[in-house]
Amino acid sequence: MTHALAPFVVALSPYELGPSAHRGLPSSTITVTIPESDAVEIAWLERPQPPQRFSAAVAGLHLDAAELRQQGGTRGVWLTLSPLGAGALLGVPASELSGQIADLADVSPAMAHLPEQLAACRSWPQRRTLVENALLTGWARHQRHADGRDLAALKALSSTARVEEAAGLLGCSRRHLSSTVRAALGVTPKEYQRLLRFETARGALATAARTETISLATIAAQSGFADQAHFTREWRAMAGCTPTEWLRTEGLAA
Structure with missing residues (x-):
């Protein structure tokens, strides 16, 4: 990762969505989903809103889950930014994106053509370089927003x-x-700390599933929850399912 981007880019990786929906969980980062071809369809699980289609989607900090589907071509680039990266690289503060999903073309018009440019690339290194260069251009334009x-x-x-x-x-x-x-x-400081706890628990849960040593009580204690019941309530409220249901849908359950 280029030095200028390192403080703001948490992850930059390829993805391939299967035929079923992917559950987008709350996190402490700004998520950018850039399909290589077909638009991505996103629906909030607990909100009375119809699904929306995006050529590329930018999700602000949110405390509830959404489902993502991508018909036809299922590949793309998954980018996560630190909250301050939204302003420094996209030119829009995280506060303006909070609780919503917007099209990348509306948030950062200079990046509107990334999906079709990604589709023309022949390898992951080419795609990675393309996205990094777009982010560096954004940094040169918006770095004054980094506080x-x-x-x-x-x-x-x-x-x-x-x-x-x-x-x-x-x-x-x-x-x-x-x-x-x-x-x-x-979001409030308390809500931000809720996101951090949830994110920590999600990582611990996935790791425990891979090693087949799942203990919800241990994960709850290590992630900062009062007890297992608190952890389970928070997970259901923020993920729209229980921890074990999430493991099963992600293919991580034993």
């Missing part, structure tokens, strides 16, 4: 279990921290 003060707030929230502790690390009031995080991300 170190916001980064300090997110680091404090990531390293503590409670909002009050994060405010203490920063030497500010909880109210000041809340206004800073809301302005930057569009």
Whole structure:
């Protein structure tokens, strides 16, 4: 990864969706799905809204799940950005994307042609270079939006279990921290920490499934939940299913 992009790009990888729907779970990152050909169709699981089609989709921070389908060609590029990467690379702060999904062409018109350009590439290295160059162009145009003060707030929230502790690390009031995080991300500090806990648990659950040593109580404790019941309630609320149901749909269940 190019040095300029490293603080903002969490992951850049190819994907191939199967014939069934993929469940998009909440996370602490901005997700960009760029199909190589056919549009991607996305529907929120718990919202009374019809599915929407996107030539390429940008999902802001959200605390509920969605389903993704891509008919015909099923390949593409999966890009995840840190919350501050939305402003620094796409030119739109994460707060404007919070709780919604938008077309990449509307968020960053300069990247509107990425899907058709990806389809013309013959290898993954070519596709990766194409996307990285587009992001570098965005960085050159939008880097003034990168704010170190916001980064300090997110680091404090990531390293503590409670909002009050994060405010203490920063030497500010909880109210000041809340206004800073809301302005930057569009979610509250408590909601951001919920996303971090969920993300940690998701990784631990997938790892445990691969090693066939699943203990929901252990995962709950290691991920910062009060107990297994708390973990299960949060998972159902944010994923729209139980942990074991998610493992089964992802093909990770024993």
